[in-house]
Amino acid sequence: MTNYIPRPGRQTGQTISWFTPTTEFSNVCCVYCGVTLHGPCAPESDKEHLVARNFVPTGTMKSPAFNFIFRACRVCNSRKADAERHVSSVTLFNSPSRFESAHVNEIALRKGKSDFHPNKKGVLVQDAHENLTIRGAFGPMSVSFGMVGPPRLDIHKTGELAFSHIQGLFALICTEDYQDPLKMRLLPQEQFIWYDWYTYSDWGNPQAVEIAKRVNSWECLANIDSAExxxxxxxxxxxxxxFWALEWNQYLRLVGGISLSRMSVFEGLPDEGWMATPEGRMRQNIPHDTDSDQLFSGVVSQSE
Ligand SMILES: [Zn+2]
Structure with missing residues (x-):
């Protein structure tokens, strides 16, 4: 099994920092790649915010919002920043919060017109709509209609960011002493399982609901609601x-696990209701029921 000792209850409060301007007093290893950051041969490192302040709408990260600040090597820092910029642009551009807040709408529009989509050369996020054609047959009649879908997330950058966020939380909860390389606990890639992701209109997906139900009795190590x-x-x-879950910019939820072997929580899940079409398959999204939504309902036991 994994080599960690969780210390629940440490992570629910305000910003926690392992960063100091002097390298020697900051965390000894890069939380993302594990490289040693102390000593004369260490690579250059800088300050890293687990939740970048401009990943979420400007102004929502004001104290006392949770954040985790530490040192990361520059290579990891810039790789994460790149993933973060893309995921922020697309999730905010697609977020239903744009209808509720003029401020969020303005930020989403600004990001949409200043960030290029990595999968569409020279196309801005705001123009990266997907044109879909649905063909079907109803009785003797064959129909075809076009739809315009929202800009899509790049799966690699999304996975990269999810892994980084969970690595940060894992290190925060499991590390005994961040200045001692033998007492820092880092999450290796081979233990990270990303099961699925759900956009806002499908948070009531039967599999997502069933997973949340199954893990509801598990011990809650962290439950973070930050950036408003x-x-x-x-x-x-x-x-x-x-088990881990993330929710970004009120638009995307991601769920997965940390284990070296298959996890039964992701097996034998209910049918998602896919229907075959001439060109593949389709299904109807299921909005979530806010009253019974329990994915982020955990309560951390305060052991310290
Ligand atoms: Zn690194």
Missing amino acids: GYFKATLRQSDEGL
Whole structure:
């Protein structure tokens, strides 16, 4: 199994910092790649915010919002920043919060017109709509209609960011002493499982609902609601490993686990209701029921 000792209850408060201007007093290893940051041969490192302040709408990260600040090597820092910029642009551009807040709408529009989509050369996020054609047959009649879908997230950058966020939380919860390389606990890639992701209109997806139900009795190690609800994260634990979930900019939810083996929580899940079409398959999104939504309902036991 994994080599960690969770210390629940440490992570629910305000900003936690392992960063000091002097390298020697900051965290000894890069939380993302594990490289040693102390000593004369260490690579250059700088200050890293687990939740970048401009990942979420400007102004929502004011104290006392949760954040985690530490040192990361420059290579990891810039790779994460790149993933973050893309995911922020697309999630805010697609976020239903634009209808509720003129401020968020303005930020989403600004990001949409200043960030290029990585999968569409020379196309801005605001113009990166997907043109879809749906063909079907109803009785003797064959129909075809076009739809315009929202800009899509790049799956690699999305996975990169999810892994980084969970690595940060894992290190925060499991590390005994961040200045001692033997007492820092880092999450290796091979233990990270990303099961699925759900856009806002499908948060009632039967699999997502069932997973949330299954893990509801697991011990809650972290349940974070930060940036006025634009960043959420949870970690839970049972005999089969850890479960994690993230929610970004009130638009995207991601769920997965931490384990070296398959986790039964992701097996035998209900049918998602896909229907075959001449060109593949389609299904109807299911909005979530806010009253019974329990993905981020965990309560951390205050052991310290
Ligand atoms: Zn690194």
